[in-house]
Amino acid sequence: xxxxxxxxxxxxxxxxxxxxxxxxxxxxxxxxxxxxxxxxxxxxxxxxxxxxxxxxxxxxxxxxxxxxxxxxxxxxxxxxxxxxxxxxxxxxxxxxxxxxxxxxxxxxxxxxxxxxxxxxxx
Numbered sequence: 001x002x003x004x005x006x007x008x009x010x011x012x013x014x015x016x017x018x019x020x021x022x023x024x025x026x027x028x029x030x031x032x033x034x035x036x037x038x039x040x041x042x043x044x045x046x047x048x049x050x051x052x053x054x055x056x057x058x059x060x061x062x063x064x065x066x067x068x069x070x071x072x073x074x075x076x077x078x079x080x081x082x083x084x085x086x087x088x089x090x091x092x093x094x095x096x097x098x099x100x101x102x103x104x105x106x107x108x109x110x111x112x113x114x115x116x117x118x119x120x121x122x
Contacts, residue, residue, distance in 0.1 A: 034087075035088060038084045038087055038088055041080070041084050042081055042084045042085065045077045045078075045080040045081045045084065046077070046081060048073055048076075048077035048080075049073075049074050049077040049078060049081070051070075051073060052070040052071065052072075052073030052074035052077060053070065053074060054070070055067060055069060055070025055073065056070040056071060056074070085109075
């Protein structure tokens with residue numbers, strides 16, 4: 001639903017005041033897209049998964065409770081990665097693939113998860 005003239009004027013005033021008060025925030029919000037935000041969260045969740053794995057591998061012999069915490073960290077971070085990859089759209093995945101680097105690798109992984117599973121042929 002489009003804004004009427006008065007609402008648009010109020011919104012423009014708010015944006016102008018925000019740009020005057022905090023120009024760095026305006027710049028950061030302007031260049032951040034949903035795909036970059038989700039990609040950053042996926043990377044952080046993947047790092048947390050690795051930390052959980054290391055906790056299991058190195059702490060299992062000495063402290064079982066540390067290994068249990070590591071397992072919980074792994075499960076929670078895997079759930080977060082799955083949630084964030086579902087939020088990425090097909091167009092966002094394609095754009096990430098064209099960027100290159102870690103984002104392209106992440107986009108290829110997400111694209112593989114999005115492919116429909118074919119039933120086995122008989």
